Amino acid sequence: MTLDKRAALTLFFTLAFASTPANADSLLLKTVLDQLVAEGYPIVFSTDVVGPETRIDMPAINLTALRAALPKVGLELQRQGEIYLITPLAQQVENQAQPAPSIQSREETPALETIIVTGTRHQLGKHSKSGSVNTLSSEEMQLTPSLGGDAMRVATRLPGMSSVGVSAKPKIRGGLADEILVRVDGVELFDSYHLADFQNFFSVVDDRTVDAVDVYTGGFPARYGNRMSGVMDISTRERENVERTELGLTAISVFANTSGRLNEGQTRYIASLRHGNLKYLVNQLNSRVGTPKYYDGYGQLSHQISPDTDLAAGTLITRDDISVRDDTQTAESRVDNRYLWFRLDHRLTDRISNQSLLTLSWSDRNRKLRDPLEEEDEIAGFLDYDQNVRKYDLRTDFSYEQRETLMEFGIEASWAKSRYDSASIADRGDLGELLYGTPFQSFDIETNPSGWSGGAYWAGEFRILEGLYVLPGIRWDVQDYYDFGSTDHASPRLGLRYEPTEALTLRADVGRYHQPEAIHELPAADGRATFSKPQRSDHFIFGLEWLIGQGWELRVDLYRKDYEQTKLRYENMFNPFVMIPELEADRVALDPNRARARGVDVEIRKQLTDGLSAVVRYGYMNAKDRFGDNWVTRRWSQRNTVVTMLAWQRETFSLAAAVTWHSGWHGGTPPAEVPEGDTLSVEDVIGNTELREYFSIDLSASRTWQFPRAAVTLFADVTNVLDRNNVAGVDWDATEEDGVYTFEQTSDLLLPLIPSAGILITF
Secondary structure: OOOHHHHHHHHHHHHHHOOOOOEEEEEEEEHHHHHHHHOOEEEEOOOOOOOOOOEEEEEEOOOHHHHHHHHHHHHHHHEEEOEEEEEOHHHHHHHOOOOOOOOOOOOOOOOOOOOOOOOOOHHHOOOOOOEEEEEHHHHHHHHHHHHHHHHHHHHOOOOEEEEEOOOOOOOOOOOHHHEEEEEEOOOOOOOOOEEEOOOOOOOOOOOHEEEEEEEEEEEOOOOOOOOEEEEEEEEEHHHOOOOOEEEEEEEOOOEEEEEEEOOOOOOOEEEEEEEEEEEEHHOOOOOOOOOOOOEEEEEEEEEEOOOOOEEEEEEEEEEEEEEEOOOOOOEEEEEEEEEEEEEEEEEOOEEEEEEEEEEEEEEEEEEEEEOOOOOOOOOOOEEEEEEEEEEEEEEEEEEEOOOOOEEEEEEEEEEEEEEEEEEEEEEHHHHHHHHHHEEEEEEEEEEEEEEEEEEEEEEEEEEEEOOOEEEOOOOOOOEEEOOOEEEEEEEEEEEEEEEEEEEEEEEEEEEEEEEEOOOOOOHHHHHOOOOOOOOOEEEEEEEEEEEEEEOEEEEEEEEEEEEOOHHHHHHEEOOOOOOOOOHHOEEEEOOOEEEEEEEEEEEEEOOOOOOOEEEEEEEEEEEEEOOEEEEEEEOOOOOOOOEEEEEEEEEOEEEEEEEEEEEEOOOOOOOOEEEEEOOOHHHHOOOOEEEEEEEEEEEEEEEEEEEOOOEEEEEEEOOOOOOOOOEEEEEEEEEEEEEEEEEEEEEEEEOOOOOEEEEEEEO
């Protein structure tokens, strides 16, 4: 649905102020819970807590409304891994002499009124509180304002994330963007974002099919390997009981998805298709465009063979077909990713479960990036790049649970082959001569790495004293596709968790994390023909979670990351937000010998009224690289970050606002002049300037009309509603005159005010 700015803003404010929300109704709480369980939400409660006559005032039957209404009847909704638990308010529990029931021990747990949804028992170990993890529900993602309606972008607003609103792929706690592991239903993705060659604008997963996302920002469990900074573990709604079909149209995409059950609930299915056209978005950026499009399709079919066994098959197909141009450059990119997987979940005994996953993955990437070779252009060149990867993965995981003891362990093996063809010629002008000693650079690479990789892990959770748990773990991984031979490494981890009351949890986590360069990550587009040795970082985290009562929640994390082994990487020293970064004059190779990150993440949540909730997040971050004896601040080290969100949700209407402010990213400023024959020292220039502070106000609104057999929802989003000129970077042009180089600067801006709107039909 393509709208100009005035029309989209008109629709937004019409939705925001012309709708009349319905009044709250008094309902039997047990009826509400039964309906949510029937829709697939694994809610657990005791009849001692929820009486048969307990009534509750709710404007709508959903998790958000339930969470807001429960405190009025002395209850609260807590998420424990894969389940939602109805418990007395933490403040009331503290005032009572007897402890509240614990879900850790089956023998101590009272009779439950509800049953956990079929299949959730096979999720291994997610209820174990280890590391820094935020769980984003589908309701929260849909409610939060986001560019183009891509709800997966909500992760960029979490504490510890570095983002300037362009990429949907954040940098976590000072780490690089490629230090994040992304899984969908247990399947690791090559490219988890559309436009991977152009700033990773949108997620490849249709957010309407997502049930929840577990986002680890540090100290993550041993079952996740080969990444150093974070994990995004995405669970789809394939396990829901409810049948649902959705058709939608937005400013950047059209989509359809459906889910449900067959054979009296024994067979479950989910499928989605999405086609995006980015012409509207790129037009808002004042660029001339060709045919920027993307596609993705997802499907999964699972069958309950027996009460203890599920078999599933799934597929994910993504494609980017991009052709863009500006005043001086043209670029074409085509990326195809295909995944096919089979999963077997089996409960061997009452205490032991197993999940086996076989994945077949294909990735094809073709890039043709060019600068016109014209005499009036200072910088010109071309890059032709082709990549092809085939990968086969087999993983099996086991979990064991008995009273206060939980253990999980698993093994995995992968075989992959790849092909890289990459050729480039670049004339980087006077600035290139100052940085490299010559303005001309070229390479022609053809290489075909292949080989095995794999690993094994073990982790446990043991209660050693009342309320005190120890969580040890270790991974071992190996790779043999490197040209310098095979490598292996061990990654030990240890966590402590202390729960003095039901409302307070203290955590301490320490762990070692390794990251080998994956077979699809060879930086051949920058002229590299060999892999880097595996990187290594150590995490130290102390955390606090406190349910203060009266709807208040507080979370604090103090973290430290030490990188003892780093890799050679490529960055644009002055401005990274360009169309063809590999051909820019300021493209440099960075090879730090160490790195570090220190910081504090704080989150405060409050349910203000029945439908109004607030979240305030603050982050302090200091991330640096060491070159020789000098520590240099990383570009994305946001020293101070504040994110505030307000959301108002009624039965048929929602309105949300997000305000983001953070210290400016770092850039580079060259000296006023450089004599001919001298060179610029990258270590002295990069990161020596802090850009203007980033500030953005984003809004979203939606209105739903319910009909007998369908529901129609109109929604609108406005990004950067004040149209603030946030700075992306500074381009420096070098000019030589009378034996001296001088520099002229031009600031590039980030996203302007971008309105979008859409319609959703559900039946």
